[in-house]
Amino acid sequence: MTETIWFAALGLLKLAGAALRHPSRRFVLWALAAVVLLGFPVAMLVISKIDDNPDFASPAVNGGRSRAVAVSAALITRELEGSRWRANDPFFLPGGWLRDMPAFQLGLVGGLAKLSAAMVAERGPGYGSLGPDSDLNNAAGLLKYPGTVWKFDTRTTWLPTASAEKQYRNAQRSLDRYNDYLAAGTASFERRAESLAVVLEAVIRELDDCTAAIDHHLALDPSPLLDFGVNKVFYGNKGRLYAHSIVLRELGRDFEAVLAERRQAEAWTRMVEQIAVAARLRPWMVWSGQPDSSLLPNHLTAQGYLTLRARMQAAELLAGLNIRKP
Structure with missing residues (x-):
């Protein structure tokens, strides 16, 4: 396979050399190069879209459906159809x-x-008397599919494969189908304090993962001017925090009665707002300078601080949910 690729590359180089020897063809090649060099940056600016709208919501939810599930499906649809998966x-x-x-x-x-x-973990909202709901469980599995897989994944095979868009679209359909079954009364969504606590424990672990990613990157002590990986860490965390802020806001409405009963409604709102604040950071350019630098800030430390504040509030809220009624 490697030899075939080398022969193909040499063939292309020979064709390019032959084309450059003819003035008319040379002009075409230079024009094509100009289009690529000038058109690509412009196209990148046009298609780049980071939609962190804090007020994003799904269409009207009624009939016993879960708001958290509905907005999760809506977020997937927005990224696939609105922003386009890049x-x-x-x-x-x-x-x-x-x-x-x-x-x-x-x-x-x-x-x-x-x-x-x-949600489909044991004692979670989607875990009924017969175990995890099949549609919700299927969606959770499909969302773990690598988002970098295109129509071909040469790491495993040269044959066409399922793209990330296709798998995520199937996940969105499974989420919507689960909500339809909830409305029909043929699926369950346990609105109990124990079920909400399971989700909150997962949120705390996710916030820990965000700060761990920051710690790992800063431990490398990269030069601020040559740190080409800081954007990946920062915006990866931003996406995770944003998803949590939107879904947890709606999950609080799903569990409104439980939170009111445990007197944790205000604490839940504060936690969601704190996660939203952490997700809202969006500097014009991300830097990883020293924390006490006057010239080059460290946006990862700022993101980490806000994430830790959200984590602290989530831990306090979890303790409040686990308090039994007298």
């Missing part, structure tokens, strides 16, 4: 050269995957 664009497309938007999208779907998995 995390798996190949190198010959402008999206393949983006960094911030793909990291944000991968983080967002990763956050949805963790929340969906928590």
Whole structure:
């Protein structure tokens, strides 16, 4: 296989050399190069879209459906159809050269995957008397699919394969189908304090993962001017935090009665707002300078501080939920 690739590359070089010897063909090649060099940056600016709208919501939810499940499906639809999925664009497309938007999208779907998995975990909202709901469980599994897989995944096979968009679209359909079954009364969504605590425990672990990613990157002590990985960490965390802020806001409405009963409604609102604040950070350029630098700030430490504040509030809320009624 390697020899075939080398022979193909040599053949292309020979064709390019032959074309450059003819003035008319040379002009075409130079024009094509100009289009690539000038058109790609412009196209990248046009298609790059990090949608961190804090007021994003799903259409009207009624009939016993879960607001958290509905907004999860709506977020997937928005990224696939509105923003367009860029995390798996190949190198010959402008999206393949983006960094911030793909990291944000991968983080967002990763956050949805963790929340969906928590819902079908034992004692979670989607875990009924017969075990985890099949549709919700299927969605949680599909959301774990690598978001960088295009129509071909040469790491495993040269044959066409299922793209990330296809798998995530199937996950969205499973979420909507689960909500339809809830409305029909043929599926269950346990609105108990114990079920909410299971999800909250997963949220705390996810916030810990965000800060761990920051710690790992800062431990490398990269030069601020040569740190080409800081954007991936920052926007990956931003996507995860954003997904949590939106879904948890709606989950609080699903469990409104439980939170009121345990007197934790205000604490839940504060936690969601704190996660939203952490997700809202969006500097024009991400730097990883020294924490006490006057010239180059460290946006990862700022993100980490806000994430730790949200984590502290989530831990306090979890303790409040686990308090039994007298």
